[in-house]
Amino acid sequence: MNEHNQPSTPAHYVLHYYPSPNSLKVIILLQELGLDWEGRYVDLATGEQLTQTFAVLNPNRKVPVLESSNGDVVFESGAILEFLAQRHGAFMGANEAERWQCKQWLYWQMSALGPIGGQAHHFNKFAPEKVPYAIRRYTDESNRLYGVLNERLSQVPWLGGSYSIADMAVWPWLVHADWQGQSVSDFPALAAWYDAMQLRAAVAAAWASYPTREIAAEDYGILLNQRADVLKPG
Missing domain, CATH: 1.20.1050.10 (Glutathione S-transferase Yfyf (Class Pi); Chain A, domain 2)
Structure with a gap:
């Protein structure tokens, strides 16, 4: 890192996401910043977020999660926005x-x-x-x-x-x-x-690429009534 906490080489970002407002807000910022990134779809309807593999990225088992090629892993959408805005020096106010x-x-x-x-x-x-x-x-x-x-x-x-x-x-x-x-x-x-x-061009681009999907009623139960048992290894 340099003195401004910037990576010495441009980072490639991976966003673990599902169609949701919290994922969309991060996609908008990635577009606004013009960053090199890719999306990885997390299928909440099948419980992919509950796996131990995903828990390594986010112990709360929610999307979005951001990874960078510099080794950063950040969860919680507000924290991701602050991380990217601060890392790239934009969109956090002029003073x-x-x-x-x-x-x-x-x-x-x-x-x-x-x-x-x-x-x-x-x-x-x-x-x-x-x-x-x-x-x-x-x-x-x-x-x-x-x-x-x-x-x-x-x-x-x-x-x-x-x-x-x-x-x-x-x-x-x-x-x-x-x-x-x-x-x-x-x-x-x-x-x-x-x-x-x-x-705004970035907002339009983010929305155009946003894979809107509603979870079918028969699949929605996995998102409801979860208890601490879901944190235990399968």
């Missing part, structure tokens, strides 16, 4: 104030929009039984979070001030707004930002 804004909104996505949106996806679309309270709870909270985004984006063009990994982290979670019982068009500032994201 210290923007860097902290970027981090705040990145962590907001990781702690709020992602978990709440994921629960809204589950109870609105995938749960084997309808649970009215859960549907209302996560749909309403998603609506509140969209309002938070709209408020922020009525003040600034991008979440961190300048375009950053915070924007890349949030956009994929709005692609299926209908699964959360929402419409982006109901929030004018958010809608303008959403359209601006779609106009």
Whole structure:
């Protein structure tokens, strides 16, 4: 490594992914940075993520995971975004104030929009039984979070001030707004930002290469009701 923590030779990256917002956000950054990378599909429906081979890469047995030809292995999508942005010196704000804004909104996505949106996806679309309270709870909270985004984006063009990994982290979670019982068009500032994201060449390229797939109902059970037993070697 040199003094800026950059590899001495350009790295080749491997992204272990499944079609999901968390994988898509990393694909967008890889495209924005113009890096040399390849994707390796992890079949969650068959439990590939639960194997001991995959556990070596991520003890939490989730995607995405990033490997580099320099020996780096990074899991958790927010950490991957920070790793790549810092390693390549881009998309983390133009100054210290923007860097902290970027981090705040990145962590907001990781702690709020992602978990709440994921629960809204589950109870609105995938749960084997309808649970009215859960549907209302996560749909309403998603609506509140969209309002938070709209408020922020009525003040600034991008979440961190300048375009950053915070924007890349949030956009994929709005692609299926209908699964959360929402419409982006109901929030004018958010809608303008959403359209601006779609106009970026890297976002368009990431979406065009994104292998959208919904897990069949008969295969979905492997993702539900997992307990500590799945951590034990087979």
